[in-house]
Amino acid sequence: MKISKSIYMFFIPGFILYSIFFLYPTVSALFYSLTDWDGFSPSFQFVGLDNYSRAFTGDSIFLKTIGNNLKFMLVVVIFQTLVALAFALIVLKNTKTTIFLRALYFFPTILSSVSVAFIWSFIYDPSLGILNQLLELIGLGFLTQNWLGDANLAIYSLAITQVWFHAGQMLIIFVAGLQAIPQDLYEVAKIEGASKWQTFTKVTWPLLAPSATIVVAYTTIQSFKAFDLVFAMTRGGPNNSTEIIATYIYKVAFRSFQFGYASAISVIFMVIIAIITYLQFKALRSDRISY
Amino acid sequence: MKRKYSSVVLVLLSVLLILSGCAGESTSNNNSEGGSTTQINFMHWRGEDKAVLDGIIAEFEKANPDITVEMTIYPSDQYMATAQRMLQEGSTGDVFTSFPGAQFESLQKAGVFEDLSGEEFVSNFDENLITVGQKDGKQLALPYQLVFNMPIYNKGMFDELGLEVPKSWEEFQALCDTLLENGITPIAFPGADIGPNQFMNSMMMNNAPDEDIFAKLQSGEEKLTNEWWVKTLEDFQLLEQKGYIQKNALGTNQDSAMQMVASEEAAMLATGSYHMASLIGLNPDLQLDLLAPITVEESEAQYEGINTATFMLAVNSNSEKKEQAKKFIDFVSQPENAAKYANETGQHLTVKDVKYESEVLKNTAYWITDKTTRFQPRFLITNAQVEDAVLSSIEDVLGGAEPMDAAEAAQKIVDENRE
Numbered sequence: 001m002k003i004s005k006s007i008y009m010f011f012i013p014g015f016i017l018y019s020i021f022f023l024y025p026t027v028s029a030l031f032y033s034l035t036d037w038d039g040f041s042p043s044f045q046f047v048g049l050d051n052y053s054r055a056f057t058g059d060s061i062f063l064k065t066i067g068n069n070l071k072f073m074l075v076v077v078i079f080q081t082l083v084a085l086a087f088a089l090i091v092l093k094n095t096k097t098t099i100f101l102r103a104l105y106f107f108p109t110i111l112s113s114v115s116v117a118f119i120w121s122f123i124y125d126p127s128l129g130i131l132n133q134l135l136e137l138i139g140l141g142f143l144t145q146n147w148l149g150d151a152n153l154a155i156y157s158l159a160i161t162q163v164w165f166h167a168g169q170m171l172i173i174f175v176a177g178l179q180a181i182p183q184d185l186y187e188v189a190k191i192e193g194a195s196k197w198q199t200f201t202k203v204t205w206p207l208l209a210p211s212a213t214i215v216v217a218y219t220t221i222q223s224f225k226a227f228d229l230v231f232a233m234t235r236g237g238p239n240n241s242t243e244i245i246a247t248y249i250y251k252v253a254f255r256s257f258q259f260g261y262a263s264a265i266s267v268i269f270m271v272i273i274a275i276i277t278y279l280q281f282k283a284l285r286s287d288r289i290s291y
Numbered sequence: 292m293k294r295k296y297s298s299v300v301l302v303l304l305s306v307l308l309i310l311s312g313c314a315g316e317s318t319s320n321n322n323s324e325g326g327s328t329t330q331i332n333f334m335h336w337r338g339e340d341k342a343v344l345d346g347i348i349a350e351f352e353k354a355n356p357d358i359t360v361e362m363t364i365y366p367s368d369q370y371m372a373t374a375q376r377m378l379q380e381g382s383t384g385d386v387f388t389s390f391p392g393a394q395f396e397s398l399q400k401a402g403v404f405e406d407l408s409g410e411e412f413v414s415n416f417d418e419n420l421i422t423v424g425q426k427d428g429k430q431l432a433l434p435y436q437l438v439f440n441m442p443i444y445n446k447g448m449f450d451e452l453g454l455e456v457p458k459s460w461e462e463f464q465a466l467c468d469t470l471l472e473n474g475i476t477p478i479a480f481p482g483a484d485i486g487p488n489q490f491m492n493s494m495m496m497n498n499a500p501d502e503d504i505f506a507k508l509q510s511g512e513e514k515l516t517n518e519w520w521v522k523t524l525e526d527f528q529l530l531e532q533k534g535y536i537q538k539n540a541l542g543t544n545q546d547s548a549m550q551m552v553a554s555e556e557a558a559m560l561a562t563g564s565y566h567m568a569s570l571i572g573l574n575p576d577l578q579l580d581l582l583a584p585i586t587v588e589e590s591e592a593q594y595e596g597i598n599t600a601t602f603m604l605a606v607n608s609n610s611e612k613k614e615q616a617k618k619f620i621d622f623v624s625q626p627e628n629a630a631k632y633a634n635e636t637g638q639h640l641t642v643k644d645v646k647y648e649s650e651v652l653k654n655t656a657y658w659i660t661d662k663t664t665r666f667q668p669r670f671l672i673t674n675a676q677v678e679d680a681v682l683s684s685i686e687d688v689l690g691g692a693e694p695m696d697a698a699e700a701a702q703k704i705v706d707e708n709r710e
Contacts (some may be wrong), residue, residue, distance in 0.1 A: 040401045058707050061676075121483075126539035128547050149483060149542025151690045172447050236543045238482070238686040240679075254372030255675040257397050 039259035051264030088174035117232030177211025333386035381609035392670030394568035404431035434600030479557035500669035524694035568637030
């Protein structure tokens with residue numbers, strides 16, 4: 001069948017949008033990362049790799065943000081994946097109750113991040129918040145914490161909020177993946193006398209690997225880019241303990257007006273995400289099998 | 292062939308649709324009488340004052356039928372980031388407002404301020420309160436609001452307990468002890484948001500009376516590890532350790548802290564005069580006044596409080612409607628229009644001869660005339676990363692760090708960011 005060349009014209013609107021909103025900003029960031037541009041002056045100087053060198057040798061806050069981001073990412077990726085998978089296994093069958101539960105678990109995802117931040121800031125409030133009050137009520141008063149005010153705890157409190165916010169979204173991916181696994185394989189496993197755990201590890205998990213890859217990669221990127229939730233709940237405090245790379249880029253660019261330096265951090269940020277995502281893909285791909 | 296052309300037309304239409312979404316709007320209109328009107332844009336961050344400003348703008352438009360005013364409001368935390376770009380482009384913010392300090396410096400460097408020196412309306416303002424809007428002898432912006440960034444206290448509660456406003460650090464601690472003995476938290480401190488950046492001002496005002504201290508810090512002449520800042524951090528540590536501020540203060544936001552004062556669980560709110568109207572709104576029976584802790588001996592105290600002349604009105608140098616923009620500033624700086632703004636928003640102003648009618652404003656107006664206050668030190672830090680380092684050291688101490696350790700960590704960041 002001969003395809004008319006005019007069909008390629010349909011790529012143009014998408015390509016224009018992609019170029020305006022992705023390609024151009026990326027190339028601009030690379031360009032400005034080599035300058036000392038302040039974001040508003042018509043002129044700037046080329047500073048070579050000074051901004052990159054500053055990020056790694058002369059900016060202790062930036063190094064701290066990488067550590068914070070890794071902590072945040074680890075907690076979110078592990079818990080969000082596990083929670084989503086556990087709930088997906090619970091609501092796998094299509095009954096009225098499970099369909100309702102799927103909608104219920106998905107509900108936080110449709111909220112705006114500012115609303116979520118507001119709700120959870122209230123939950124975490126040390127004196128008026130319901131979390132501490134609930135712990136007191138059930139006799140676990142010794143577990144009450146200054147959830148967002150303790151520099152050692154705040155990043156994990158934010159991570160829990162992030163898990164609550166997005167686990168429902170990942171649950172849907174897992175449910176779709178689980179439903180695509182042929183039932184025959186479970187029947188064979190049953191006939192062969194496989195235990196529930198063996199069935200999960202030898203049948204379910206390997207065949208779920210493509211969905212898990214998507215979930216883990218998406219969760220990783222999402223946790224690196226969790227700007228709005230973090231900014232609305234703690235603004236990076238106390239004492240920079242919840243400052244992550246995205247919030248730091250914003251502050252450097254729009255509070256300190258160092259767009260050149262902020263661009264350099266953005267490029268580093270992009271490279272970090274690319275490396276981690278590549279490693280995850282590689283690790284999860286090696287788990288994949290087909291029957 | 293026909294199909295090929297229709298594909299091309301479809302693609303072009305898509306592109307046109309995308310581009311039309313980005314088109315701007317014209318600002319020249321015709322009024323009902325057929326004459327042309329000029330629309331100016333007023334850009335600021337006071338969303339809570341919109342209704343009052345709408346009323347003032349309606350009056351302005353009545354007095355100047357050839358000018359209309361539209362407002363663009365950004366939340367204050369986004370204003371810093373957004374204003375600069377909008378102003379440079381020139382279509383938004385013919386009249387705009389600026390914060391003093393880092394934003395004023397940065398906008399000034401970007402050249403967006405029209406020089407207002409010599410304009411007749413400058414004389415409507417108290418000359419002592421508008422210096423913060425000057426640079427190199429030019430009046431670039433005119434601060435409109437006068438805020439006192441120091442704790443609000445429950446005057447009724449103090450009277451009931453026979454407490455007087457302390458004049459030294461020792462007296463302040465004795466006052467806090469008495470409040471604690473009566474089951475009252477002395478200070479509600481919103482450490483999760485604005486607490487550190489507001490309370491640091493009054494806590495350091497007499498520890499470092501030199502108004503150039505932060506300029507010296509940024510130039511390397513002073514250090515946060517020197518006596519003035521370590522003593523300030525030690526004072527914060529004392530407040531925390533003795534329970535003068537509520538437990539878990541770093542997790543408390545301003546709404547919760549205000550609630551503590553409104554319910555009389557706490558006696559002082561470590562924010563500023565701008566919260567007085569809201570507190571009265573929460574509990575109309577409260578009698579309020581202002582009180583800054585004196586952290587030195589009475590004889591050594593040079594200042595009694597903190598003021599900030601802010602909401603600095605300016606004209607965009609990139610605007611094509613500068614004359615109309617100046618007419619608007621002239622209008623809002625007339626005492627009768629300023630009084631409307633002051634009384635309806637519950638704020639003191641830098642405009643002369645304003646008649647304050649609300650009880651809270653009348654009762655605290657003596658802070659403008661009778662008290663020795665200094666301009667908010669935090670706004671004299673012109674580098675945002677240095678400011679963050681200073682504030683982080685307070686959070687560090689309230690989180691349990693030793694003052695000297697916190698000061699050293701902050702000084703390291705200051706050194707990394709020295710220009």
